[in-house]
Amino acid sequence: MESISPECQGLKEKYDKCFNAWFRDKFLKGSRHDSCAPLLKSYQQCVKKALKEQGIKLWEGHETLGTDKEKRPPKNG
Amino acid sequence: MKFFSCVHQFKFTWDQVAGCYWNRYPNPNSTHVLSEDVISRHIGKDGCLYSTRLVTKTNSLPKWGEKFVPGGTKHVHVIEESIINPKKKTMITYTKNIGLTKVMSIEERCEYCPSESNPAQTECQKSAWIDSGLPAVGFAISNFGYQRFKRNAAKASEGFEFVLNTFYGVTPEATARSAASKAVMLKKEKFKETAEKAKDLAKSKAAAVLVTKA
Structure with missing residues (x-):
């Protein structure tokens, strides 16, 4: 899948590849050590820069899940 | 505010569905998805994986709705948050658009867990809230959004199912x-x-x- 910025594409692909394998083979099997963190860091920096250039402000303050803002489906019965 | 809900049963285990969630785009039904990026991700003290992603989608409002969109924006940004609990085998995803929220806001919550009737399969409970803050036409717009969401909900699950089939075989x-x-x-x-x-x-x-x- 594409990144929002072509400049970050290479970093995204490297990170995604690492993450997918880690998620399936490690995280879901109980490991809590995120071995892809260094790749995520450089990828995130690239995306952060791209968003700034494109005028998209969303880095903070958009959390909904797990907060009071999260909408919940009505309970049946 | 309009509310929509449905349940979809995936013929795959929870581990397979969760493992494939990050790869569900592209699929034949996701031509409207232009990009996706990880904004933040960490493992919480509770052992859950917390992720926030930014997804860009094409903005397809009906012709009559286009005049309410400033500058005729051609795409919309969507924030997708998720919490995955590998022990309890639950995955909750929460998606909302961050642009054009006054014209139309859609918040979608999906909860994936092993099916009670068949633990080898996964149940996804999908809920969505559609709203518009525009005076006069707000009702028509949220009605349009509701109908479109309803039409596309099944397509989205089918697209995900397509990827699951490709990944894990038949x-x-x-x-x-x-x-x-x-x-x-x-x-x-x-x-x-x-x-x-x-x-x-x-x-x-x-x-x-x-x-x-x-």
């Missing part, structure tokens, strides 16, 4: 289906073979008749 049900269709094909082929034989026989008989006549 499900036992699909294997049974394909075996059944193979049997039909074989029958058809046999029938064709018999038909060909009959044709050849008829031809040779006709030739024999011709030979005798000559």
